[in-house]
Amino acid sequence: MPSRLSDAFRAHPQQQLKHPDFTSLHELPDSYAWNQRDDPSPETFATESVPLVDLNDSNALQVIGHACKTWGIFQVTNHGISTSLLDMVEHTCRSLFSLPVHQKLKAARSPDGVSGYGFARISSFFSKLMWSQGFTIVGPPDEHFCQLWPQDFSYHCDVIKEYKEEMKKLAGRLMWLMLGSLGIIAKEDIKWAGPKADFKGASAALQLNYYPACPDPDRAMGLAPHTDSTLLTILYQNSTSGLQVFKEGAGWVAVPPVPGGLVINVGDLMHILSNGSYQSVLHRAMVNRSHHRLSSAYLYGPPSTVEISPHPKLVGPTHPPLYRPVTWNEYLHTKAKHFNKALSSVRVCVPLNGLGDVNEQNNSVTVG
Numbered sequence: 001m002p003s004r005l006s007d008a009f010r011a012h013p014q015q016q017l018k019h020p021d022f023t024s025l026h027e028l029p030d031s032y033a034w035n036q037r038d039d040p041s042p043e044t045f046a047t048e049s050v051p052l053v054d055l056n057d058s059n060a061l062q063v064i065g066h067a068c069k070t071w072g073i074f075q076v077t078n079h080g081i082s083t084s085l086l087d088m089v090e091h092t093c094r095s096l097f098s099l100p101v102h103q104k105l106k107a108a109r110s111p112d113g114v115s116g117y118g119f120a121r122i123s124s125f126f127s128k129l130m131w132s133q134g135f136t137i138v139g140p141p142d143e144h145f146c147q148l149w150p151q152d153f154s155y156h157c158d159v160i161k162e163y164k165e166e167m168k169k170l171a172g173r174l175m176w177l178m179l180g181s182l183g184i185i186a187k188e189d190i191k192w193a194g195p196k197a198d199f200k201g202a203s204a205a206l207q208l209n210y211y212p213a214c215p216d217p218d219r220a221m222g223l224a225p226h227t228d229s230t231l232l233t234i235l236y237q238n239s240t241s242g243l244q245v246f247k248e249g250a251g252w253v254a255v256p257p258v259p260g261g262l263v264i265n266v267g268d269l270m271h272i273l274s275n276g277s278y279q280s281v282l283h284r285a286m287v288n289r290s291h292h293r294l295s296s297a298y299l300y301g302p303p304s305t306v307e308i309s310p311h312p313k314l315v316g317p318t319h320p321p322l323y324r325p326v327t328w329n330e331y332l333h334t335k336a337k338h339f340n341k342a343l344s345s346v347r348v349c350v351p352l353n354g355l356g357d358v359n360e361q362n363n364s365v366t367v368g
């Protein structure tokens with residue numbers, strides 16, 4: 001099993017797809033036209049809205065805990081990330097995606113790599129193409145940025161580095177808020193958080209997404225429904241809406257951009273750590289006829305060698321562990337192979353009849 005995030009996809013290389021120049025398309029090609037069969041979820045729209053939390057509010061911990069249990073997503077304000085930094089990141093995204101295709105392809109993601117320009121990893125699980133372009137950054141951006149902007153790369157590198165540092169601090173803070181509401185409050189409760197409890201060794205990937213304006217948005221899909229493989233994800237979206245989340249009993253709910261706000265979603269590893277108490281949220285990005293859309297997702301997880309398992313404080317005789325321990329790399333590997341069945345493939349199979357022979361998937365563990 002690879003031990004670095006950048007090696008997570010060595011065993012599952014991504015197929016090479018053509019990168020069209022979106023700006024030149026005035027009609028939606030058939031390869032981009034999604035039909036109901038590709039998107040089985042009901043197209044209902046809810047009146048409910050995703051919780052909004054002011055991080056300066058004294059109730060923040062409780063509101064976040066409730067949001068993680070019921071929605072698996074919330075938006076935050078007063079998060080400490082300056083508007084000017086968010087503007088600079090947006091500017092870097094804009095500048096990156098508006099480069100000519102041949103220039104972007106100089107920093108193309110290699111089939112078995114994780115960083116660089118290309119289609120979303122999950123593309124291979126769908127028969128239709130997504131109306132988006134992405135740029136993934138794991139580790140320092142210098143090498144790829146040098147190819148994109150031979151003149152100005154150091155400016156863009158500095159923006160991304162500062163953003164990653166700020167995101168890392170905010171993610172550590174959010175970790176304690178999310179865990180705190182489950183009663184996981186002491187430094188010793190999460191050993192890998194380190195002596196200062198600041199999650200210094202955490203790993204992360206930054207995913208920049210660009211959704212060009214689309215001639216036929218009702219039939220196109222920006223980013224297909226998925227959950228993130230993370231502990232948590234911090235998403236910045238520009239002022240164009242498009243993000244939707246699936247809520248049981250309500251259907252697809254839009255997550256409108258809140259000025260200066262950030263969207264936080266629970267990922268699969270947090271679902272495991274919370275022993276199923278927090279939901280990793282199914283989400284997708286829709287596209288727009290007249291406006292392009294930009295987003296940046298900070299995908300946050302544990303250090304590569306750390307195994308995540310249901311927290312001992314949440315496990316007991318009446319609450320058996322629902323998942324077996326997994327490292328982030330191992331889980332990304334599983335996701336690249338099984339996509340939306342990845343979570344169930346690491347689920348511990350509790351026998352329903354006590355006979356211990358219930359084992360729906362050959363790589364799940366049977367207990368009892």
Ligand SMILES: C=C1C[C@]23C[C@H]1CC[C@H]2[C@@]12CCC[C@@](C)(C(=O)O1)[C@H]2[C@@H]3C(=O)O
Nearest residue numbers: 120121122136205207226228229230299
């Ligand atoms: C650290 C990560 C997390 C990854 C894979 C790798 C780098 C890029 C991330 C995303 C970003 C876009 C959605 C997703 C589903 C995708 O296709 O690539 C994510 C995936 C995951 O959360 O599984």
Ligand SMILES: O=C(O)CCC(=O)C(=O)O
Nearest residue numbers: 207209237243285295297
């Ligand atoms: O663009 C968005 O709103 C969603 C992006 C996303 O889900 C991701 O990058 O994982």
Ligand SMILES: [Fe+2]
Nearest residue numbers: 227228283297
């Ligand atoms: Fe996502």
